[in-house]
Amino acid sequence: MSKTANAQYIISLLESFAPKSMAVDGDPIGLQVGSLNRPVKKVMIALDVLESVVDEAIANEVDLIIAHHPLIYRPLKKIDTNTPKGRVISKLLKQDITVYAAHTNLDVTASGVNSWLSDCLELKQTEVLAPTYEEELVKLCVFVPLTHEEHVRQAIGNAGAGHIGNYSHCTFSSNGWGTFTPLEGTTPFIGELGKQERTEEVKIESIMPVSIQKHVIAAMKKAHPYEEIAYDLFPLLNKGNELGIGKIGMLPKEMEMEQFVDHVKKAFGLSNVRVIKGHNHSIKKVAVVGGDGNKYIYPAVRKGADVLVTGDIYYHNAHDAQEEGLTIVDAGHHIEKIMKHELKRVLEKELVKRKYDTQVIESEVITEPFTFM
Ligand SMILES: [Zn+2]
Numbered sequence: 001m002s003k004t005a006n007a008q009y010i011i012s013l014l015e016s017f018a019p020k021s022m023a024v025d026g027d028p029i030g031l032q033v034g035s036l037n038r039p040v041k042k043v044m045i046a047l048d049v050l051e052s053v054v055d056e057a058i059a060n061e062v063d064l065i066i067a068h069h070p071l072i073y074r075p076l077k078k079i080d081t082n083t084p085k086g087r088v089i090s091k092l093l094k095q096d097i098t099v100y101a102a103h104t105n106l107d108v109t110a111s112g113v114n115s116w117l118s119d120c121l122e123l124k125q126t127e128v129l130a131p132t133y134e135e136e137l138v139k140l141c142v143f144v145p146l147t148h149e150e151h152v153r154q155a156i157g158n159a160g161a162g163h164i165g166n167y168s169h170c171t172f173s174s175n176g177w178g179t180f181t182p183l184e185g186t187t188p189f190i191g192e193l194g195k196q197e198r199t200e201e202v203k204i205e206s207i208m209p210v211s212i213q214k215h216v217i218a219a220m221k222k223a224h225p226y227e228e229i230a231y232d233l234f235p236l237l238n239k240g241n242e243l244g245i246g247k248i249g250m251l252p253k254e255m256e257m258e259q260f261v262d263h264v265k266k267a268f269g270l271s272n273v274r275v276i277k278g279h280n281h282s283i284k285k286v287a288v289v290g291g292d293g294n295k296y297i298y299p300a301v302r303k304g305a306d307v308l309v310t311g312d313i314y315y316h317n318a319h320d321a322q323e324e325g326l327t328i329v330d331a332g333h334h335i336e337k338i339m340k341h342e343l344k345r346v347l348e349k350e351l352v353k354r355k356y357d358t359q360v361i362e363s364e365v366i367t368e369p370f371t372f373m
Helices: 007-017 051-059 084-094 104-108 113-120 146-158 210-223 257-268 294-302 315-324 333-353
Strands: 030-033 042-046 064-067 098-101 124-145 172-180 197-209 231-256 274-276 282-292 307-311 327-330 359-362
Touching: 007 064, 007 098, 007 210, 007 333, 030 084, 042 051, 042 333, 051 064, 051 084, 104 113, 104 231, 113 124, 113 231, 113 282, 113 333, 124 146, 124 210, 124 282, 124 294, 146 172, 146 197, 146 210, 197 210, 197 231, 210 231, 231 257, 231 294, 257 282, 257 327, 274 315, 282 294, 282 333, 294 307, 294 315, 307 333, 315 327, 333 359
Parallel strands: 042 064, 042 359, 064 098, 282 307, 307 327
Antiparallel strands: 030 098, 124 197, 124 231, 172 197, 231 282, 274 327
């Protein structure tokens, strides 16, 4: 039977994909307007929350907008409904539309915005351009009766535990004896009330990033037959993947400058881009950063990029890049629009898997403010 998801639940699915802890310090991610304590029949994914986007949400009877760019970025001193921002907030409140922002956490997460941009450019052998975050790891040890060993092992592996490099479902097992005495009020899977029980059990150990811990524990509990499950979680000193802003990788084949510019335009459906010509005429190693790329010129130079594809490059920074010999293709901030389709796909998959009938749509309003004339 299908069911309607609660906003908080939808956000928990989103945050297991792009945990809040991955956001860059000071980024105002999370709930921005309204309440998460409500059922959601329709979610809309948007890049920006402009008035035209809110009107689109109203017309489509949307309950929750998940936006990449926070609507409220700097603290507001007042909400004057005669200003555009005040009008937007007022409309959202009157129409009972919740707004949630997933910004730098969605940039930093392993398969988030920067990885989608790098896929559009067909980059291979990619790595993080500017690391900002190292995943914390935890170890799960769970004690399982022999009959359910495979079932629990599969469940935690399927939930993402035991991912090491290109190996999944990595676990270690050791056999032993578990003892317990069921007390008044219990309905034990094995044993009788008041009688000490001794049963052969397997200890399954596996490692996982803290970000998916809740999800893995829930899957483990669902697969485990015991009423009270004995398990331990250990914080680890070894670190997981390095995550961060931007990607750097290789084109499938070397391209001439002009050919590469066409490749970028085609990848993002653009008619024009601004190019800052560096020293390179042929391009193989490409760095890409969604949004404002000003801070990523030197990381791109240090990592040997032939070109940086980004947006919002300032005049003086363009000079700095040129002096370093780095070519920049300023494809505009709006190329991040690809997140609408990609995040819709991610969220829809999770909701369908759990049999929720909450619909996910992408905003069709174009929020690109620049026109080439
Ligand atoms: Zn952006």
